[in-house]
Amino acid sequence: MGEKRDYITLEVIHHNAYEQQPTEEPETPAPSISHIRAEARTKKSAATRKRIMHETTKLMLARGNTNFKMSEISDRARLSKGALYYYFSDREALLQAIFDESVDELAKDIAHTIGNKPASKETLHAIIAQLAAHILPDSPLVLALINKLASSEQALITNIEGPLSRVVVLLTNQLEMGKLQGFIRQGVDSRLAACSITGALVLSAIGLMGERHGAEGSDELAQNLLDMTLAGIGIDE
Numbered sequence: 001m002g003e004k005r006d007y008i009t010l011e012v013i014h015h016n017a018y019e020q021q022p023t024e025e026p027e028t029p030a031p032s033i034s035h036i037r038a039e040a041r042t043k044k045s046a047a048t049r050k051r052i053m054h055e056t057t058k059l060m061l062a063r064g065n066t067n068f069k070m071s072e073i074s075d076r077a078r079l080s081k082g083a084l085y086y087y088f089s090d091r092e093a094l095l096q097a098i099f100d101e102s103v104d105e106l107a108k109d110i111a112h113t114i115g116n117k118p119a120s121k122e123t124l125h126a127i128i129a130q131l132a133a134h135i136l137p138d139s140p141l142v143l144a145l146i147n148k149l150a151s152s153e154q155a156l157i158t159n160i161e162g163p164l165s166r167v168v169v170l171l172t173n174q175l176e177m178g179k180l181q182g183f184i185r186q187g188v189d190s191r192l193a194a195c196s197i198t199g200a201l202v203l204s205a206i207g208l209m210g211e212r213h214g215a216e217g218s219d220e221l222a223q224n225l226l227d228m229t230l231a232g233i234g235i236d237e
Contacts, residue, residue, distance in 0.1 A: 052077045066147040099144035106134040107166040119177035129222035135205045142205045168194045
């Protein structure tokens with residue numbers, strides 16, 4: 001009977017010792033050849049898509065309009081028509097991709113301009129200058145926007161506000177902070193003002209189509225617009 005108890009005790013000790021051993025982490029399996037190939041195809045696909053958009057943008061800027069044929073793009077991008085249509089189903093899809101990318105870059109640049117800077121007239125000017133630089137006449141953003149407005153069956157305001165809503169939000173927030181800093185009137189509708197600034201730049205760019213403006217021109221345009229926004233255009237009586 002004593003031997004049996006000793007045997008059971010030894011079994012328990014061995015079991016507990018086994019349970020307390022550190023468990024090994026399962027090894028991460030090495031990526032398979034098919035997975036590596038899939039990643040390579042994805043990168044190549046993204047690079048090809050980028051090349052198509054780049055060649056299309058160059059052609060648009062050279063002509064100052066969006067009147068191009070898909071066959072022209074396939075030639076410039078050194079792709080067959082079938083390969084081109086694999087990436088973009090039609091001309092409108094290609095223009096939409098260029099427009100979306102332009103808006104993404106604009107929103108990122110404005111967010112970078114704001115950074116952690118406190119709200120001020122100087123920061124507001126820098127934001128508007130950044131916006132003006134992207135919405136200069138004959139820029140990809142303006143050309144794609146004109147095409148979007150001309151070809152869409154939706155309401156005009158929906159087409160402008162939707163794509164540029166991130167820009168409007170950034171400007172609205174900056175104007176709201178301007179109220180706290182004391183250089184924007186408390187009663188001002190910040191969102192309406194942000195829409196007005198964005199719309200003024202877009203329509204100014206469309207109205208000045210064909211005229212070339214560099215960085216200096218965009219800075220001057222931003223300053224003029226900021227002056228009108230803060231001081232108005234009327235005469236105090």
